[in-house]
Amino acid sequence: MNIRQLEIFLAVCETMSVTETSKRLYLSQPAISKTIRELETDIGILLFDRINGKLHLNEAGKIFRIKADQLMEDFEALKNFDSHSSGKIPLRLGISLTIAMNSLPYAVEQFKIKYPETPLKIYSENVQQVQQRLLNGEIDIAFIEGFESNQGFNTEILSEYSLFLVCSSHSKFAGKEKINRDDLLSLPFLLREKGSTLRDCFDELTHELKADISPVLESINTEVLIKAAQAGMGITVLPEPLAIQYLNDGIFKRLYIDGCKMSTVNYVITLKGKNGNKRYTDIINYFKKAEEQYANFIK
Numbered sequence: 001m002n003i004r005q006l007e008i009f010l011a012v013c014e015t016m017s018v019t020e021t022s023k024r025l026y027l028s029q030p031a032i033s034k035t036i037r038e039l040e041t042d043i044g045i046l047l048f049d050r051i052n053g054k055l056h057l058n059e060a061g062k063i064f065r066i067k068a069d070q071l072m073e074d075f076e077a078l079k080n081f082d083s084h085s086s087g088k089i090p091l092r093l094g095i096s097l098t099i100a101m102n103s104l105p106y107a108v109e110q111f112k113i114k115y116p117e118t119p120l121k122i123y124s125e126n127v128q129q130v131q132q133r134l135l136n137g138e139i140d141i142a143f144i145e146g147f148e149s150n151q152g153f154n155t156e157i158l159s160e161y162s163l164f165l166v167c168s169s170h171s172k173f174a175g176k177e178k179i180n181r182d183d184l185l186s187l188p189f190l191l192r193e194k195g196s197t198l199r200d201c202f203d204e205l206t207h208e209l210k211a212d213i214s215p216v217l218e219s220i221n222t223e224v225l226i227k228a229a230q231a232g233m234g235i236t237v238l239p240e241p242l243a244i245q246y247l248n249d250g251i252f253k254r255l256y257i258d259g260c261k262m263s264t265v266n267y268v269i270t271l272k273g274k275n276g277n278k279r280y281t282d283i284i285n286y287f288k289k290a291e292e293q294y295a296n297f298i299k
Contacts, residue, residue: 103290163262188234
């Protein structure tokens with residue numbers, strides 16, 4: 001296996017077409033195909049499935065792509081390395097929206113004080129998008145709510161958020177401070193999509209209560225749910241950092257399910273086998289500090 005093979009492999013991953021890759025790299029199609037076959041032979045595993053004449057990156061190929069991307073990034077950094085280069089390599093972060101709202105300003109401020117020359121590339125997105133960037137090798141560190149276990153990654157607990165059931169303080173539901181199983185079956189709920197952290201936590205709770213809920217509104221956007229709840233359309237589930245200001249301002253009222261609590265765990269995720277450095281450790285510690293400060297503030 002050599003660098004040229006990896007370059008061609010990654011180019012094919014981008015185009016998923018030998019024809020397009022040959023045009024991009026100014027190589028013949030047979031040369032591209034031969035290089036991919038040789039690479040697969042060298043490592044002893046197929047990286048692509050060939051279905052109806054088309055290439056499809058298989059699971060082994062997806063993992064290999066992450067490793068190859070990192071290797072090529074490191075190789076390019078070495079080629080251009082000088083005494084000032086190490087601090088100028090971007091640190092790439094993926095942060096779920098709630099954590100970003102809570103901790104991003106403080107963490108970035110502290111990081112830039114210590115590492116003014118180090119660029120930060122930050123993606124603040126929903127959990128699924130951040131997870132996908134991590135799987136694709138597009139970010140170095142992820143700070144997200146919940147995580148589907150994957151043997152290719154290191155996980156570390158960052159913090160924990162309570163989840164609140166809230167509704168408009170002016171809605172007809174606001175008179176019910178505590179709700180039971182029968183209420184769950186009759187009240188209108190405004191929920192995130194299945195597979196999201198908030199929805200999974202809520203569904204787990206209602207399943208235990210044998211109360212399967214069909215929401216009147218389902219959205220991938222928490223802001224849509226907040227607006228709908230403000231308009232009195234129903235009850236939604238929010239992490240405490242998002243809910244607290246609305247509660248303090250009297251816009252929302254919190255509802256309680258008898259004897260039940262919901263919470264979600266936030267994690268720091270890094271690629272297993274990827275050597276971190278002091279910058280990694282420091283940015284993680286800054287986020288931890290910000291989360292601790294918030295937890296102390298709301299006590």
